[in-house]
Amino acid sequence: MQSKRSRLLLPELIRLEALIETFPTRVKATELARFQSGTHAYPSYLIELAEFDPAKPSLLLTGGVHGLERIGSAVLIAFLESVLQRLEWDHGLQHQLSQLNLLVLPMVNPVGMANHSRSNGNGVDLMRNAPVNCEEKAAFLVGGQGYSPRLPWFRGNPQQPEAESQVLFELVRQKLFQSPFSLVLDCHSGFGQVDRIWFPYAKSRKPVPHLAELYRLRQLLFDCYPHQAYAFEPQSLHYLCHGDVWDYxxxxxxxxxxLFLPLTLEMGSWNWVRKNPFQLLSSLGLFHPVKPHRVKRVLRTHLTLFHFLIAATASHQEWRRALYPRMLRQEAMELWY
Ligand SMILES: [Zn+2]
Structure with missing residues (x-):
């Protein structure tokens, strides 16, 4: 058992374990790994709501890859709390969730979260650690650097990826690659005025082969929720980097x-910093909205997106049937490339 102090540093873990205990028959929690930091070991739980069925499409939600961006874990745990409460009585949701595999990995990098650091316990940035190189000019430092784990964006040894990276690789290979269709939403928090949904590539300005599918998914989101405020675009519009897990x-x-379509959610935090500049003084505040009413707003804002992705995964055959790939690809090329 860990000391009280280490648990206090990880309120997200306390909350997640409470959830697992509260819904023992609904939640299937698998400890995929335990990461050591000093005398403490932190579990990384995969949460499923049913036995995995490879015949069904899959949606994977991940958070906490960057330890400072703990709002990603918090939104996923809040989402799970809401879903589990509703499953007690909501036949519609029970039916919908029976159409897919829903997988949630809320704390990819618990040691980073406990240490209040972006990187993992070895100083490695897990989003620069995959064995894939930028094909054009990566952003200086931010794009991944091999100089020192004391500087941010350290790549580590991409030929021997970190344990946290390997957990993600194996989970995707063993589950998502067995499904006929899968979506991922990896929840981060970053700069910017708006919430952004990014898709690969991060290694190149070249469009991905499944640009039409991604553009169609964006159309569905924008048509069904015309008042939402997400930007939906290739990551390469912002910067290029080495070692992106989702590129790899x-x-x-x-x-x-x-068909595997990974998305990253970059929750805009600059708005909060502008409203409360004192947050800049704290490394946590920079990437995490500190005022309670702002946290609450963020926790509810993205529920709609998660439920949209559940529907888009469950009904992937429907919207993919009505796809005009050449036309959509052409429109997407004009918009982004
Ligand atoms: Zn991040």
Whole structure:
């Protein structure tokens, strides 16, 4: 058992374990790994709501890859709390969730979260650690650097990825690549005025082979929720980097027969910093909205997006049937490339 102090540093873990205990028959929690930091070991739980069925499409939600961006874990745990409460009585939701595999990995990098650091316990930035190189000019430092783990964006050794990276690789290979269709939403928090949904590539300005599908998904979101405020775009519009996990896994998926579309949610935090400049003084405040009413707003804002992704995964055959790939690809090329 860990000391009280280490648990206090990780309120998200306390909340997640409470959830697992509260819904023992509904929640299937698997400890995928335990990461050591000093004398403490932190579990990384995969949450599922049913036995995995490879015949069904899959949605994977991840958070806490960057330890400072703990709002990503918080939104996922809040989402799970809401879903589990509703499953007690909501037949519509029970039916919808029976159409897919819903997988939630809320704390990819618990040691980073406990240490209040972006990187993992070895000083490695897990979003620069995959064995994939930028094909054009990566952003200086931010794009991944091999100089020192004391500087941010350290790549580590991409030929021997960190344990946290390997957990993600194996989870995607063993579950998502077995599904006929899968979506990922990896929840981060970053700069910017708006909430952004990014898709690969981060390694290149070249469009991905499944640009039409991604553009269609964006159309669905914008048509169904015209008042939402997400930007939906390729990551390469902002900066290029080495070692992006989702670039790496997306490219690997191209060798198989399944369709795998990874998305990253970058929750805008600059708005909060502008409203409360004192947050700049704290490393946590920079990437995490500190005022309770702002946290509450963020926790409820993205529920709609999560439920949209559940529907888009469950009914992927419907919206993919009505796809005009050449036309959509052309529109997407004009918009972004
Ligand atoms: Zn991040």
């Amino acid at each position: 896994l997306y490219d690997e998926s191209l060798h198989g027969t399944t």
